[in-house]
Amino acid sequence: MNTRNTILSFSLIMLGACDGFLDQKPQSNLLIPQKAVELEQLLDATLLGINSTPGILEMSTDNLHITEEGFLGLTLIERNAYAWQEDVYEFLGSDWSVPYQQILAANVVLEQAGEIVPENSDDAELLIELRGRALWMRSQAYFQLLSAFAAPYSPGSANDSPGVPLRLSPNVSTFVDRGTIGEDYDQITGDLELAIGLLPEYAEYKTRPSKISSHALLARIYLAMEEYEKAGFHAGKVLEINNTLLDYSELDLAARYPFSLFNDEVIHHLEMMNYRHMNSGLTFVDSTLVGMFGDNDLRKELLFTPDEQGISFDGNYSGSRVRFSGLATNEMYLISAECAARRGDIGESMGILNTLLETRWVEGGFIPYTASNSEEALRLILMERRKELIFRGIRWTDLRRLNKDQRFATLVTRKIGSESFEISPGSPRYVLPIPPEEIQVSGIAQNPR
Template sequence: MKNIYKNVACILALGLTLASCDNYLDDVPKGSKVPTTLADYEAFLRDEYTNQVVNVDGAIYLMNDQFLTAATLSNNRLFNANYMWDENANRIDLKQSDETAYYRSYAGISTFNLIIENALTTTRATEQEQRVLWAQAKVLRAMNYFNLVNFYADTYVASTAGTKLSVPLITSANINAPSKQVTIQELYDFILNDLKDAIPYLPKVSQTALHPTLGAGYAFYSRVYLQMNNYTEALKYADLALAENNKLYDWIGYYNTNKAIIDVPNSYTTTVSPMGYTYVENYTYRHGSIYYLAAEFDIPVERAQRFETGDARFLSRWKIRTVGAETSYRRTLTGMFNFGGITTVEIYLIKAECLARAGQISDALAVLNTVRKTRILPASYQDISTSDKTTALNAIFKTKNNELINTLIPFADARRLNAEGVYKVSFTKTANGNTYTLKSDSHLWTMPFPQGATQNPGNGTITQNVAK
């Protein structure tokens, strides 16, 4: 128990640090508490601003899903390299400081490791209660590793996953635990094994939105298998997830309720985000990159133009605004946003893609249109109808990118599609009279590790996965 306390003191109380905690404390200080009960460990999972944050800023900048001002781009060369698709920039050199995406993810993994190691021996709990918390920590650990591997390593390709490196795998909460930078295949196997362990013990209803349910486990399984191009298994688990929760939020109703505020010209009065803890689409809730602002990102004009005409979700969230020489779409929601968890709309669209891949085009479009009917205003709505597989898939991809904007998923999907080579994703834009392009085979699709990680990797080694 002494080692547990030392880890909690060093990692959870003080945050990530490179200093050794070996001799930090030999005894519990007066007035302090050693975690022993299930409630003690469950409290770590509820520490949402440390352990439930998914920061993927670099991916959002690369996708141009956030508007960055000229001043910001001038002051931050790394932001500029991603946002302006600068193939010549050495992003490794520019990552001189620690990075939230990396360190907060591993802070969460340390916490989840701590719970996994101790939940089954806690006091004041039944064995079933212990197993539930243990399983929920396994799901959250797997989710963090999925985010890391799809940010800092190449996307999954079966023929190369066994040789290409992913990210450091750490399975102990001990401050001196060894780490190994495993292959992409090894990490995906680890993620799938965590899910296999967890599924039998996940509850159908959990105590808070932060605690994964059985539906969340199935939904995450579906996400992982889709990223591995295993459409059969992705569809299987999508159906299982939707059997647990298939609710879609009525964005048309939200728009109509708030229309008197939303439609006022040149007014940026905010309305309350429905995408918080009680969002009916939630399987599990996790914060995105800007959890502390209780707001979301402004988006570029070019990005706004990729939404469907009459999209009530878009109309309820952004409004065009010009400040000086810069025009963007200003955010108009305030509150909380489930940008790091999993929602039903993602699973509907995974199901639609899997059906289309299998040649079941009409079934796929029925699923897609089920989503669109809750989003597109009746005056603009028409069913998407086609017998062409490519047309159907492109419609699914478009809707999914719009639905999951400001999350990791559009970035992860683009990498998956580019590796497949059939439905490649690339972007072109014009700024200040110049044309910029993000090519489908650009090295920019893989983010470099921060220098703090490679220069001081702890009890292991880290090799960069990208040249610059």
């Protein structure tokens, strides 16, 4: 089989699925992969957005400041998201369609991997691993969708709140309604637990899933679910395998982009889908956030570039302007520290946090943190989490999670020209509306705003 035609055919399937995911039926004459290597090529198809994550959520966080002129130069979707408008999408947005493309690819691989007869032992091993990669990718895509288009997970109401349509088959002609948040999270965490047993400890490339990236993704998901014991367990498993941290004092402070692609902290590489604000010279880091960094903190110089109008962010772990949204060891340190603090182990939580921060300060300039109680420890850890994980697509899920606790709730405000906007903790606008084109085609229920 011509594998280039396979990739092309599959891209056409996915593009067809974008036009109303639930009801569109792909053409019957499109090629279906028949070999393990062809399935692998589908999961490696970065040009089709396989390693992309939604980019619109960053617009709604408190990380950004956009000038009035810059705001007027954005797309309508970006302006709506920045000002938390009732309607965000004017058409089917990529933040909805691309994750479902990834899910479709994963479902094709999961179905076909069981149909293909391996040609040799290497093929047999690859088919097992491909099942693990597909389960990982499907789980990651569903987590992104749930973070945008469903309410934050709450144990007491997870089985009563609508999730997103959970499709587990490549047959896109079958209608799938919205299930519950609880059902969706049970599926993705269960799939990731299964993937751990199918994947190698490390992947050959950091764009492919592995055992360690499965633990890391579970740690991120369980944190969002407020399942702190499980989040801490999986973050700890990551650090048992790889606890590498970059020494920021060894990086080039004068470099335009000081962090290299696939650097030693990166566990799994993902990138945010590109939006106009990411390339705008009128989009800046919020000044309050920048003010949280001390003078001896090397992150202040490595992450930010000031000019006359504001401060730009250049600290992507992609080595470029592209926004890194993947998994890295520094995030695992912060999850481990937070979970230790929440279970009352203050000494361990501060030890983990200080191990991370010692690599971020001027040599000899860091004074280790101490805390006298769990709340003080949590405040320190959450402050450093905010500073360390800027523009990774994490802040939105953090706001949704932490807003449920009055101690850490945040009122986010904007001023655009003479108009002021705000989004209060617990607001229904912390859930994006499903694109209207999807509602019209599939008939699934819309999110209240």
